Amino acid sequence: MTRSAPDSCPGVLRLHEAADGPLARIRVPGGRLESGQVQVLAEAAHDLGNGSLELTSRGNVQLRRIRDANELAARLATAGLLPSRTHERVRNIVASPLSGRVGGFADVHGLATDLDVGLQADAALADLPGRVLFTLDDGRGDVSTLRGDIGIQAVGDEFALLLAGTDTGIRVTPDEAVTVMLDAARGFLDLRAESGQWRLHEIPGGVEKVTETLDRSPAGARLELGATHDIPIGWLEQDNGLIALGAGVPLGTLPARVAEFLAAVEHPVFLTPWRSVVLPDLEEGTAETVVRVLAPMGLIFDAGSPWLQVSACAGRPGCAKSHTDVRTDLTEAIETGRVLGDEPPDPTEGRPATVEPGRDAERTLPADAADRAESGLDAADVVATGRQHWSGCERRCGRPTGPVTDVVATEGGYRINRPD
Numbered sequence: 001m002t003r004s005a006p007d008s009c010p011g012v013l014r015l016h017e018a019a020d021g022p023l024a025r026i027r028v029p030g031g032r033l034e035s036g037q038v039q040v041l042a043e044a045a046h047d048l049g050n051g052s053l054e055l056t057s058r059g060n061v062q063l064r065r066i067r068d069a070n071e072l073a074a075r076l077a078t079a080g081l082l083p084s085r086t087h088e089r090v091r092n093i094v095a096s097p098l099s100g101r102v103g104g105f106a107d108v109h110g111l112a113t114d115l116d117v118g119l120q121a122d123a124a125l126a127d128l129p130g131r132v133l134f135t136l137d138d139g140r141g142d143v144s145t146l147r148g149d150i151g152i153q154a155v156g157d158e159f160a161l162l163l164a165g166t167d168t169g170i171r172v173t174p175d176e177a178v179t180v181m182l183d184a185a186r187g188f189l190d191l192r193a194e195s196g197q198w199r200l201h202e203i204p205g206g207v208e209k210v211t212e213t214l215d216r217s218p219a220g221a222r223l224e225l226g227a228t229h230d231i232p233i234g235w236l237e238q239d240n241g242l243i244a245l246g247a248g249v250p251l252g253t254l255p256a257r258v259a260e261f262l263a264a265v266e267h268p269v270f271l272t273p274w275r276s277v278v279l280p281d282l283e284e285g286t287a288e289t290v291v292r293v294l295a296p297m298g299l300i301f302d303a304g305s306p307w308l309q310v311s312a313c314a315g316r317p318g319c320a321k322s323h324t325d326v327r328t329d330l331t332e333a334i335e336t337g338r339v340l341g342d343e344p345p346d347p348t349e350g351r352p353a354t355v356e357p358g359r360d361a362e363r364t365l366p367a368d369a370a371d372r373a374e375s376g377l378d379a380a381d382v383v384a385t386g387r388q389h390w391s392g393c394e395r396r397c398g399r400p401t402g403p404v405t406d407v408v409a410t411e412g413g414y415r416i417n418r419p420d
């Protein structure tokens with residue numbers, strides 16, 4: 001399919017007219033925010049938006065129902081969150097959040113900064129589609145699972161060049177990595193001038209054609225990239241003895257008040273592409289205080305939480321295409337124990353639900369809940385296991401990569417599609 005229209009990805013200077021009001025997307029290359037920037041975003045969400053920060057699947061931030069776009073742009077520019085008016089929408093750079101602190105072969109955060117600077121320095125690259133994604137993986141294989149358009153993954157002392165989510169076999173040194181990624185971006189730009197596609201994988205033979213422009217020969221065995229990777233959650237001991245805290249954010253919605261508490265820790269905050277955050281470089285006592293304060297405010301520090309296996313599109317009221325308010329339905333499903341772990345329930349007995357205080361403590365799920373009819377379901381009858389994405393319509397926006405159960409709202413009720 002040839003794309004004749006320009007991509008419609010929103011930014012700060014070009015808002016998306018969502019059903020619930022104007023939406024701004026703020027790029028956060030490498031996911032790194034300084035504590036002052038977190039505070040600015042929290043105040044902007046409170047003063048100019050709907051009171052929450054939305055974390056996206058590319059480690060960016062969205063603010064909804066923006067009342068004053070000029071004021072927002074001015075605040076973000078002052079905070080260093082809008083360094084370029086021409087390139088703002090192409091700064092989609094995801095880096096391994098724990099890089100340089102816990103495991104991995106390399107620290108890729110510096111390369112993320114260099115790549116961002118290099119992108120902004122090339123006027124032509126402002127024409128990249130806003131959908132293009134750069135991934136910088138420190139070798140643990142986490143962000144490579146996102147199947148970005150252009151990426152690197154550390155392999156020992158060098159990096160594998162990834163295009164359209166596959167290893168090209170090309171190996172580059174750390175000093176060459178940013179230059180080669182920028183060259184690949186230019187190669188893709190030239191190709192899309194003919195094809196009009198928004199993503200490299202959409203162009204037949206695109207990977208081979210971009211590879212040819214780089215004039216480098218493949219060397220070494222190709223990496224097999226994984227489909228999924230664990231989200232960094234909870235208490236993570238850094239290689240230098242400090243603590244990194246990984247915290248899930250239910251459905252990626254971070255209330256401004258909670259963001260202000262994150263800012264008050266006065267450490268950098270890394271946004272992850274799994275709609276969670278990492279607070280690195282904490283002394284043990286500080287980390288204990290953070291957990292004690294922020295867990296009751298809704299952040300998830302328990303890797304077993306069902307919130308970590310679910311995601312949802314905007315749904316109603318943010319999207320006019322949605323058949324229902326999927327986020328409310330999904331929240332209800334979690335609170336009543338209908339979002340299950342990877343294993344289906346024992347079919348021989350009814351399974352008591354996990355019940356929140358104040359809810360119906362007698363509720364019991366039917367024995368065949370996970371196996372029964374999977375379409376035309378009322379929201380209260382949806383029971384799904386494992387990683388799952390709830391969508392308000394068939395477009396399934398924001399669906400994660402890898403094996404995921406789809407819970408899709410249709411005109412006739414919910415439909416469940418389990419992964420093959």
Ligand code: SF4
Nearest residue numbers: 313319392393396397
């Ligand atoms: S999946 Fe459908 S309902 Fe959900 S945000 Fe996308 S278009 Fe809207």
